[in-house]
């Protein structure tokens with residue numbers, strides 16, 4: 001397997017399942033034999049927590065890596081999930097936007113770092129913060145593609161146009177090869193008529209961009225982070241774990257046909 005794809009998990013809305021998807025999809029892909037890295041680019045550090053790296057274990061974090069205080073080798077750490085490595089985030093990361101603002105290389109810091117890791121991993125997920133600030137721009141510049149989680153709720157599509165505009169902007173200059181990996185619908189509750197309507201609506205608007213797998217709302221998914229493990233390790237038989245495995249299988253089917261979902265619009 002000679003490929004490496006860097007995927008920014010992004011949506012400027014908070015609470016839509018970005019971190020949950022980054023952590024659990026990474027774990028499911030590792031379970032299918034891929035080498036995976038998760039880069040926690042959100043100062044909230046939820047991906048680090050979800051992968052079992054406690055706050056006091058985050059001295060070697062993305063902030064220090066970007067500012068040059070530590071090397072990549074220092075920053076890479078193993079996680080509670082076998083086959084998944086992590087570059088953690090601490091609260092200090094929130095300072096990076098201001099510190100980089102006046103620097104010429106401000107948009108390319110994460111790209112420069114991750115390009116050196118392309119021979120070590122098949123998938124590198126960047127868990128973005130809920131904003132379109134400099135950290136997200138860095139992620140979009142570093143990425144080959146964007147994975148967009150949408151929560152199955154009434155306003156799912158609202159705000160998507162803002163993200164699409166940012167993607168177009170980055171495509172227009174900073175990263176011309178940026179594609180859209182796909183849209184994943186999260187927290188689906190099949191008993192809820194509204195959720196079914198939202199799914200139909202999103203599929204009607206976005207067509208083949210949307211993954212077939214629906215991630216159900218499942219309490220095991222939300223419990224797992226407090227134990228520092230992905231849902232696959234917390235309860236492998238839960239509907240959430242099964243869904244992330246199914247999503248990972250859709251990913252492996254995309255391997256080798258890079259452009260399947262990469263067409264514009």
Ligand SMILES: Nc1ncnc2c1ncn2[C@@H]1O[C@H](COP(=O)(O)OP(=O)(O)O)[C@@H](O)[C@H]1O
Nearest residue numbers: 014015016017018019020187216217218221222
């Ligand atoms: N499939 C799911 N079932 C139940 N709860 C979920 C599911 N996906 C996410 N959650 C919960 O929803 C909240 C927001 O998810 P999170 O992944 O942190 O969103 P984001 O990273 O976009 O802010 C978290 O408390 C998480 O545990």
Ligand SMILES: [Mg+2]
Nearest residue numbers: 018019042046
């Ligand atoms: Mg998050």
